[in-house]
Amino acid sequence: MPVNLWDVCKERAKSKTVAAGQKDTTLLFLGSKETGKTTLINHFVGKLDEAAKPTLALEYSYCLRQTNNPTGGGNEICHLWELQGGTAFSSLLEAAISIGNIKGLSIILMLDLSQPKILWSTMEILLKDLRSRLTTVLTSSKAKEENLQEELLSNVMARFGDHQEKHQIEPFPVPFVILGSKYDIFQNFDPEEKKVMCRCLRNVAHSLGASLQFYSCKDTVLLKRARDLLSHYAFNTAPLKIMSTDYNKPLVIPAGSDSFSQIDNKGAEEESSSGHNFNLWRHTFTSLFPQEKQEKLDLPDDPAINEKYPEPDVDNLRKQKDEDLQRYLRELERKRTTVADLL
Structure with a gap:
């Protein structure tokens, strides 16, 4: 009698025991064009010899990790979404952020450190689009019934513990990472330019309750740090135990470990909220690096x-x-x- 392969797969899935407390996670990658998102994902999933191919708008893949939980077998799975095109395809976020995956969602915003004249505008547009999509999901009737927004924000704020600036930040409701790419080029920038860029990005990351880390696919140490960072958010492995705030070195700043006073004492004294700090540092950044026009079109009506x-x-x-x-x-x-x- 012929065997239906699909039925066999379904029966095997039913027979598997899911480890206690095991949940699927999701990593959403987005950011500047050609920042090495695909290359980093390939390294993370173990496709070390696979050449990166151009991403078609939005692509999905997944990563498995075997569990050693004594209560049961099974694999942990992390869903990987990659949004390409800088700000051009941010309307596709609705496919990657949903009520079904938001509890296990972490966002990886990759910014091209070698292109400061589009970095800030790209970041600001994507932050706005991300907040809009997250708000849509968390204000849905189902999310309200489950008090999802309160639960997620509580989890995020727990990272800050008794931090004295805990009430000055406006965090994303899900874990958030700003990953500055092409550090191999950025490290050769003028020292004053590096200092301003690092301070501005530190301020934004701290304001959003995000981790900040610099990365280069051409540096084995930085590549390993990036993989370890992704593993932490994907499979809850141990976080990095290092921290670096020296603008002459690659930044490594876990969420909740920075402070406005450490970034700039004068800015911390004059600004009383994260929103004011964001505007202050936007001016600082764009004064040194005037932003070039982005391709994103905001039309009032669909022609x-x-x-x-x-x-x-x-x-x-x-x-x-x-x-x-x-x-x-x-x-x-x-x-x-x-x-x-x-x-």
Whole structure:
């Protein structure tokens, strides 16, 4: 009698014992273009010899880790979403951030240290889009019923313990990492430029309750630190036990370990909240590095649905492409769900 492979997989999935307290996690990678997101993901999942390929808007993969829990077998799984294109495709965040994965979600914002003239604008646009998507998810009826926002913020604030500036920050409701890439180029910048960039990024990271770390895929030590950082957020492994705030060295600053007073005493005395600090350091950063215009288009209305200017051929092609995109997003979600169910 023929055996249905799909049925076999489902039966094996049902027979597996899930370790007590084991939950799926999700890492969302986004940020500046060509910052090495794919390369870092390949190293994290063990594809050391696989050349990085251009990412198509939004891509999904996963990483497994065998557990040694004495109460049961099974694997831990981390879902990996990679958003490409800098700020161009941030509308696709709805596929990567959902009510189903937000409890185990961590965000990795990768910024190109070698391109300071687009770094701040890229960061600010993506922070705005991320907050918007997270707010949409956490204000849904299901999230309100489960008091998700309060639970997540409580978990994030626990990282700060008795920190004296605990009430001055406005953290993201999920663990957040700012990963500065291409440190191999940045290390050769003018000392004053490095000092300003490091102070500004430290302020932003601390204001958001985020970890800040510098990285280069060409430096084996920094690459290992980045992999260890991802492992901590993906599988709750031990956090890095080092800290570096010297702008002449790669920064390594875990969430909750910095302070406005350590970053700049004058700024800490004059500014009373994270919002004011953010504006202060935006001015400092953009005064030294005027920002170049980004490609993100903020149109008040979608011109494709404007009935005043019908174009049957174009409209039909646009409709087909929209349907293709929706199918692509559904397929990504189906793959994520299937992997989680089978493992």
